[in-house]
Amino acid sequence: MAERLVVIGGDATGMSAASQARRRRPADDLEIVAYERGRHVSYSACGIPYWIGGDTSGPDRLIARTAAEHRARGIDVRLGTEVTAVDPGGARVLVRDGDGHEQWTGYDHLVVATGALPVRPPIPGIDAPGVFGVQTLDDGEAVLRGLERTGVRTAVVVGGGYIGVEMAEAMLRHGLQVTLVDRNPQPMTTLDPDMGRMVREALEGLGVTVVSGSAVRGVLTDDTGRARAVATDDAEYPADLVVLGLGVRPNTALAQDAGLPLGAHSGLLTDRSMRVRGSERIWAGGDCVEVLNLVSGALQHIALGTHANKHGRIIGTNIGGGYATFPGVVGTAVSKVCDVEIARTGLKEDQARAAGLDFVTAVIESTSRAGYYPHAAPMTVKMLAERGTGRLLGVQIVGREGAAKRVDIGAVALTAGMTVGQMVDLDLGYAPPFSPVWDPVLVAARKAADAVAADIARPAAGSPDITPG
Amino acid sequence: MAERLVVIGGDATGMSAASQARRRRPADDLEIVAYERGRHVSYSACGIPYWIGGDTSGPDRLIARTAAEHRARGIDVRLGTEVTAVDPGGARVLVRDGDGHEQWTGYDHLVVATGALPVRPPIPGIDAPGVFGVQTLDDGEAVLRGLERTGVRTAVVVGGGYIGVEMAEAMLRHGLQVTLVDRNPQPMTTLDPDMGRMVREALEGLGVTVVSGSAVRGVLTDDTGRARAVATDDAEYPADLVVLGLGVRPNTALAQDAGLPLGAHSGLLTDRSMRVRGSERIWAGGDCVEVLNLVSGALQHIALGTHANKHGRIIGTNIGGGYATFPGVVGTAVSKVCDVEIARTGLKEDQARAAGLDFVTAVIESTSRAGYYPHAAPMTVKMLAERGTGRLLGVQIVGREGAAKRVDIGAVALTAGMTVGQMVDLDLGYAPPFSPVWDPVLVAARKAADAVAADIARPAAGSPDITPG
Numbered sequence: 001m002a003e004r005l006v007v008i009g010g011d012a013t014g015m016s017a018a019s020q021a022r023r024r025r026p027a028d029d030l031e032i033v034a035y036e037r038g039r040h041v042s043y044s045a046c047g048i049p050y051w052i053g054g055d056t057s058g059p060d061r062l063i064a065r066t067a068a069e070h071r072a073r074g075i076d077v078r079l080g081t082e083v084t085a086v087d088p089g090g091a092r093v094l095v096r097d098g099d100g101h102e103q104w105t106g107y108d109h110l111v112v113a114t115g116a117l118p119v120r121p122p123i124p125g126i127d128a129p130g131v132f133g134v135q136t137l138d139d140g141e142a143v144l145r146g147l148e149r150t151g152v153r154t155a156v157v158v159g160g161g162y163i164g165v166e167m168a169e170a171m172l173r174h175g176l177q178v179t180l181v182d183r184n185p186q187p188m189t190t191l192d193p194d195m196g197r198m199v200r201e202a203l204e205g206l207g208v209t210v211v212s213g214s215a216v217r218g219v220l221t222d223d224t225g226r227a228r229a230v231a232t233d234d235a236e237y238p239a240d241l242v243v244l245g246l247g248v249r250p251n252t253a254l255a256q257d258a259g260l261p262l263g264a265h266s267g268l269l270t271d272r273s274m275r276v277r278g279s280e281r282i283w284a285g286g287d288c289v290e291v292l293n294l295v296s297g298a299l300q301h302i303a304l305g306t307h308a309n310k311h312g313r314i315i316g317t318n319i320g321g322g323y324a325t326f327p328g329v330v331g332t333a334v335s336k337v338c339d340v341e342i343a344r345t346g347l348k349e350d351q352a353r354a355a356g357l358d359f360v361t362a363v364i365e366s367t368s369r370a371g372y373y374p375h376a377a378p379m380t381v382k383m384l385a386e387r388g389t390g391r392l393l394g395v396q397i398v399g400r401e402g403a404a405k406r407v408d409i410g411a412v413a414l415t416a417g418m419t420v421g422q423m424v425d426l427d428l429g430y431a432p433p434f435s436p437v438w439d440p441v442l443v444a445a446r447k448a449a450d451a452v453a454a455d456i457a458r459p460a461a462g463s464p465d466i467t468p469g
Numbered sequence: 470m471a472e473r474l475v476v477i478g479g480d481a482t483g484m485s486a487a488s489q490a491r492r493r494r495p496a497d498d499l500e501i502v503a504y505e506r507g508r509h510v511s512y513s514a515c516g517i518p519y520w521i522g523g524d525t526s527g528p529d530r531l532i533a534r535t536a537a538e539h540r541a542r543g544i545d546v547r548l549g550t551e552v553t554a555v556d557p558g559g560a561r562v563l564v565r566d567g568d569g570h571e572q573w574t575g576y577d578h579l580v581v582a583t584g585a586l587p588v589r590p591p592i593p594g595i596d597a598p599g600v601f602g603v604q605t606l607d608d609g610e611a612v613l614r615g616l617e618r619t620g621v622r623t624a625v626v627v628g629g630g631y632i633g634v635e636m637a638e639a640m641l642r643h644g645l646q647v648t649l650v651d652r653n654p655q656p657m658t659t660l661d662p663d664m665g666r667m668v669r670e671a672l673e674g675l676g677v678t679v680v681s682g683s684a685v686r687g688v689l690t691d692d693t694g695r696a697r698a699v700a701t702d703d704a705e706y707p708a709d710l711v712v713l714g715l716g717v718r719p720n721t722a723l724a725q726d727a728g729l730p731l732g733a734h735s736g737l738l739t740d741r742s743m744r745v746r747g748s749e750r751i752w753a754g755g756d757c758v759e760v761l762n763l764v765s766g767a768l769q770h771i772a773l774g775t776h777a778n779k780h781g782r783i784i785g786t787n788i789g790g791g792y793a794t795f796p797g798v799v800g801t802a803v804s805k806v807c808d809v810e811i812a813r814t815g816l817k818e819d820q821a822r823a824a825g826l827d828f829v830t831a832v833i834e835s836t837s838r839a840g841y842y843p844h845a846a847p848m849t850v851k852m853l854a855e856r857g858t859g860r861l862l863g864v865q866i867v868g869r870e871g872a873a874k875r876v877d878i879g880a881v882a883l884t885a886g887m888t889v890g891q892m893v894d895l896d897l898g899y900a901p902p903f904s905p906v907w908d909p910v911l912v913a914a915r916k917a918a919d920a921v922a923a924d925i926a927r928p929a930a931g932s933p934d935i936t937p938g
Contacts, residue, residue, distance in 0.1 A: 012906070044839065044841070044901065044906070046839075046899075046900060046901055046906075047839060047841055047842070050842060050901055050902070056842060062841060162900075305899065306896075306897070306899035306906050306907070309906050309907060310894050326894060327891075329896045331896070332896045332898050333898065333899075334898035334899065334900045334903050334904075336900070336902055336903075343898055345896070345898070370513065370515075370516060372513070372516055372519075373516070373519060373524060373525060374524050374525065404903055405874065405875070405898055405903055405904070406877070407898050408875070408877065408878050408895075408908075409877050409878070411895060411896050411897055412878055412881035412882055412885070412887075412895060413885075415887075415891075415895060416881070416884075416885030416887065418881075418884075418885060422796075422884075425779050425795060425796055426877075426880060426881060427775075427776075427798045427884070428775070428877045428880055429803035429814070429873060429874055429877055429880070430515075430773060430774065430775035430801075430802075431515060431802075431803045431805070432515055432516050433519070433524075434803050434873055434874055435803075435874070437481070437775050438775070438778060439775075439877075
């Protein structure tokens with residue numbers, strides 16, 4: 001008799017797992033049903049800011065594969081259908097359909113791909129009309145409808161992370177006066193403050209008012225109950241439209257209720273094959289799990305479509321009878337705000353310290369192309385290397401065109417455990433349209449290697465002088 | 470008493486070595502004299518096609534540091550001065566100044582940085598007016614003067630390598646009717662033929678007539694003795710201007726006369742510290758040496774400014790009392806013709822075979838950005854992986870904006886000795902403006918890993934069937 005695979009959540013991890021399992025096992029061997037409480041499957045949440053900003057049409061363009069397409073491939077997708085309980089002992093899930101009917105259904109394999117939920121602080125006015133999240137395609141449509149209202153001139157974006165700066169750009173594109181309110185001292189806290197400052201300056205250069213170190217205390221509303229301003233402790237900022245970009249947390253209430261193991265960041269804990277720890281038949285991946293950071297050795301929660309897709313493929317391969325494992329992440333992320341590119345991989349300073357790692361740093365300025373080549377653009381590269389060993393710990397880049405994807409050099413070097421000394425003479429692609437004769441990453445590696453050597457040569461503080469024989 | 474460093478050749482390697490040595494040792498400890506037979510030092514030969522094409526002004530913009538600037542830093546640069554003999558036993562060189570006077574001068578350290586010479590086939594008409602090389606700044610000026618002549622409408626570029634395709638583009642920019650004549654079956658033989666075909670199609674799409682598999686037999690001249698056409702065995706191609714882009718060979722006649730060791734490609738042989746093998750005081754680097762290819766294990770001649778600069782820095786560090794070594798290359802090169810980007814690293818098929826390596830290949834099509842993001846451009850990635858082990862052997866990329874520098878991912882992976890299986894889940898930067906959710910390099914690695922596995926699973930040809938128990 002055929003086995004039964006149940007998937008909870010129809011986005012990247014869930015549908016990748018289903019597709020990969022289907023590719024490896026025919027329908028008479030494996031029945032696959034995927035429950036999605038929303039109206040869409042397999043869509044690119046990362047694309048929503050670009051849809052809102054007008055870079056792409058939506059929502060159809062953001063859907064990689066529709067429910068109908070999945071069904072044509074033998075995956076029974078149920079939209080508007082929510083799994084409300086998991087019974088691992090009984091190997092069954094409780095499913096509520098669109099009409100509210102609930103029914104238990106059994107599984108041989110279960111994939112928990114419930115994703116993440118946007119952080120919504122419990123402040124007054126947070127649920128007022130005119131306040132928007134940007135996680136689902138429905139959110140995207142709501143923001144666009146909000147922008148179409150007459151008299152919309154001001155927007156406040158709450159949160160200075162990737163979504164926040166991307167949405168600030170999108171609002172600028174609509175001609176709005178934009179304020180970005182962030183409780184941190186600098187936007188983009190995935191970078192060290194010295195690099196984050198460059199993002200702040202870039203935002204300000206574009207005309208965004210950046211308010212840092214201020215927590216939002218409430219959304220103020222007009223007579224009709226609609227958002228009109230955002231209040232911090234010190235001030236009010238006019239907001240015909242409020243966009244929440246405060247990040248996400250793992251959506252794991254269902255898993256927790258089922259007694260599945262959660263980590264310190266509330267994400268599900270899995271083994272290398274993406275099987276939930278302690279479970280035989282339950283798998284999990286994507287935004288609802290914690291992942292191993294190969295540089296810090298610690299578990300982390302990182303919501304990124306690229307990880308979610310990898311997890312799904314690994315899960316589907318394993319359920320399908322193959323063998324695949326997820327090695328972990330090194331913490332790579334790239335983004336942009338208008339023409340300013342932002343990238344990071346590995347650990348930044350406070351992350352390194354938290355991991356018990358001591359380090360030296362190097363910051364260099366260079367250009368994306370040979371200095372004499374048109375459109376050579378400035379680029380700042382920061383590198384962290386471990387004291388003594390010189391092992392690369394992290395790379396941060398802020399620049400313009402051609403800057404961000406250079407971080408991949410660091411990502412591979414981190415994965416391979418290279419030292420900055422080993423990176424100094426890497427044979428990177430050189431031609432005037434693509435790089436100065438010394439690639440900026442090589443210049444940073446050289447400076448970092450020098451810093452490692454200088455640190456080793458420095459006499460330890462308080463150590464007695466060594467008097468030669 | 471101060472030691473004396475003599476540098477032969479004032480470009481990347483020579484002047485980098487001199488500068489680095491000077492930084493580490495003051496003038497009263499190390500006297501430095503650099504002999505350059507031309508009129509310029511420290512210039513970017515790689516920039517000449519872009520200067521000719523109008524992307525940058527010249528020649529001053531291509532000069533990183535003038536002779537006067539070097540002199541101000543305590544390096545005695547002698548332009549128009551040629552070293553005509555080296556006497557390693559006597560630790561001295563014979564120097565001929567601009568007036569033709571020759572004199573022996575001693576050294577404590579000698580840097581041989583004589584670079585490379587452009588290949589000029591001994592065919593009729595090769596020295597006619599209207600035939601140009603593109604190696605020196607003087608060459609660049611000569612081509613530009615040639616382009617200014619009235620009635621110049623046609624150009625033939627001889628050679629389909631990097632310089633050839635770059636010069637074909639430069640000639641197009643001047644509105645000429647361009648023919649590229651190449652004796653190989655495809656242009657860009659640094660790529661496999663299937664990838665080179667894409668470069669050919671790109672050139673043809675731009676309006677270049679590409680004549681492959683045809684050796685040039687002569688340059689035909691008009692009544693005044695000026696070039697008017699290029700003849701192959703089969704045809705004549707009109708050429709008001711002929712540009713030679715046939716590559717270069719190490720300029721090592723001087724070294725050979727001095728009894729210094731040359732390799733199979735006529736390049737000087739050095740140890741890891743860039744000291745000439747068997748010599749105590751003689752160093753060499755850049756376009757006149759052979760380098761170790763870390764993937765094939767064989768020595769190679771690669772003329773590239775980025776290697777030359779690294780060599781110079783290593784030599785200067787060692788002469789300066791520090792310690793540095795050159796690990797070798799992995800064969801990375803990037804280029805472009807108009808908006809088509811071309812990149813390669815590691816070994817292509819015939820190079821792998823020549824190294825005794827057997828391999829599987831994978832070719833994939835993807836895009837530079839998320840498919841829904843503006844300007845997402847197609848990209849083809851080819852990967853070679855060793856049979857059995859799955860070790861990455863090479864990467865080739867042809868695409869548009871955002872394609873070429875992705876080859877750096879392969880360069881680092883090759884340096885680290887990664888397998889394609891280890892590359893499948895690399896944590897590369899993902900955001901819609903920068904990459905599809907699966908970076909093209911990851912897609913290629915996955916296909917290559919599948920090919921390695923399929924190859925292992927395939928029963929050996931001629932092996933008996935295995936009959937279970």
